[in-house]
Amino acid sequence: MPKSIVNNRQELDINLPLVLLFSTLLTVAIYTLLLPFRDTYLGVLLIDRGITQYLVVFISCFVITSSLDKLTKIRTELQSLRKIDIPSHISFDNPKSVQIKQMYEYFSESGKLVDNRLSRVLSAYIHSGSRKASSELALDDSSFYLSASESSYSFPRILVWAIPLLGFIGTVLGISQAVSGFSGFLDSASEVDQIRDGIGTVTSGLAVAFDTTLLALLLSVVVMIPLVLVERLESQLLLQIDIFINDKLLPRFRDKKSKSSPSLDKDTISKTINQAIKESLPTPEELIQPAEMYAREAAQNLLKEFLHQFNQIQSQESELVEGIKEVNQIILTDREKIIQSYQEQQNFNATLVDDIKTIITQIKEQNNISKTELEQQIGTFKNQLENIVSLLDKKIDSLQKSSEQIAELSKLENSFNGIVRALESAGKMENSLSLIQEQITLLQPVIKDLSKPRVVRLVEQIDQ
Structure with missing residues (x-):
């Protein structure tokens, strides 16, 4: 089946995964670039005003990214439309000709x-061989593309309408936070600093309320303008394609019965297409009108609620001033009591200092008496130590003499040991000499026998 027949007429639809990816990256990039400027008004507006700010920024990035995706595809199609040129030498008289089939295959691929x-x-x-059938199909195809284009912008329009709604939700949350914080600090406020902190909480809640609405309305306008422009550019693209088909292609077709049938009126087709576009596409005023009405109602309700809360604040402020006066009176009374107790404490401290001085003088006198006694004891102890030292010197001299005598005794002991060893060696030699003498006495008979003369005889014997 040819590719053109199964086409669902969604060539200009956005690539949703790609748009989600780029919108997420764009949101992350925006907040990353804002981190160094977090203390500025813009950083506080986008970062410190609640979760609705993040949602509004992400939705705005999504709408802008989808608009850019649409714009890229539309510009590509416009360039392709400008490059298309049907050669004048091709004849469309025969619908079954090879040239027409080749052209069809080229376009379908x-x-x-x-x-x-x-x-x-x-x-x-x-397939029909009729110019009328081709014209009807081209007209139906144009209406289909208009419907597809209209439906492709429904989701971005919903997101554009959702941006101010998120801002109003942030407004409601901020006002709720301010009111709850105000009622809470009035219950527990007892000092001026606490009142200041409570008023700061109220003002921060109101800042959240107004900043969320401001950002949402601003971004809704910012993203709506390019979306409307891209939608208009897409309508112009579809219109140019219709004009090209009706002016360049359909007039060259021939009917089966009559080859000289008049062509469609160009002005009529243009008026019909323009009328269809005007009836199908909403105007910018129609898009903005619901948001304006809702914004007016929300602003009126917000003003009424603010006036009501302001009146309550005034009444509570008067009560608070009276309470502050009573607190000041109590503070003055307590101050006089504190001053009186302070004077009594000073008198007590003075008497205590005098008592301490008296005790110190007594301690000094006792220390002087004990010092003289201690010097006497030290002198006695010193004399005793000198006697002990002299005795120790005498003992040391006697010990030195004893050590000299011990050294002489050790020398005598060594010489005595040498004499004992010499005597032991002399006794051993005497024993060995006695043994030798005994052996000599035993050998004397044998020596005598050996000293006698001997006769040696040789006897010859023959074996039988």
Whole structure:
């Protein structure tokens, strides 16, 4: 089946995963760039005003990214439309000709919007052989694309309408925070500093309320303008494609019965298409009107609530002033009591200092008496130590003499040991000499026998 027949006429629809990815990256990039400027008004407006700010920024980035995606595709289609030129030498008299089929195959394989539109018109002409049928298909195809274009902008429009609604939700949350904080600090406020902190909480809540609405309305206007411009550019693209088909392609077709049938009126087609566009597409005023009405109602309700809360604040402020006066009176009374107790404490401290001085003088006198006694004891102890030292010197001299005598005794002991060893060696030699003498006495008979003369005889014997 040809590609153009199964086409769902969504060539200009956004690539949702890609748009989500780029919108997320854009949101992250915005907040990353704002981190160094967090203390500025813009940083506080986008970062410190609640979760609705993050949602508003993300939705705005999504709408802007989808608009850019649409714009890229529309510009690509416009460039393709400008490049298309049907050669004048091709004859469309025979719907079954090879040139028309080749042209149809070329357009059906492209995948672009303009080529798909042309391939469908050529397919109708090839199968029907009638210019009227091709014109009707081109008109139906144009209406289908208008419907598809209208439906493709429904989701971005919903998001654009949701941006101010999120701002109003942030407003409600901020006012609720301010009111709850104000009622809470009035119950527990007892000092001026606490009152200041409570008023700061109230003002911060009101800042959240107004800043969320401000950012939402501002971003809704910012994203609505490019969305409307892209939508208008897409309508112009579809219109140019219709004009190209009706001016460049359909007039060259021929009917089966009559080859000289008059062509459609260009002005009539243009008026019809423009009328259809005006009836199908809403105007910017129609888009902004619901948001304006809702904003007015919300502003009126906010003003009424603010006046009511302001009146309550005034009444509570008067009560608070009276309470502050009573607190001041109590503070003055307590101050006089504190001053009186302070004077009594000073008198007590003076008497205590006098008592301490008296005790110190007594301690000094006792220390002087004990000092003389201590010096006497030290002198006695010193004499005793001198006697002990002299005795120790005498003992040391006697010990030195004893050590000299011990050294002489050790020398005598060594010489005595040498004499004992010499005597032991002399006794051993005497024993060995006695043994030798005994052996000699035993050998004397043998020596005598050996000293006698001997006769040696040789006897010869023959074996038988």
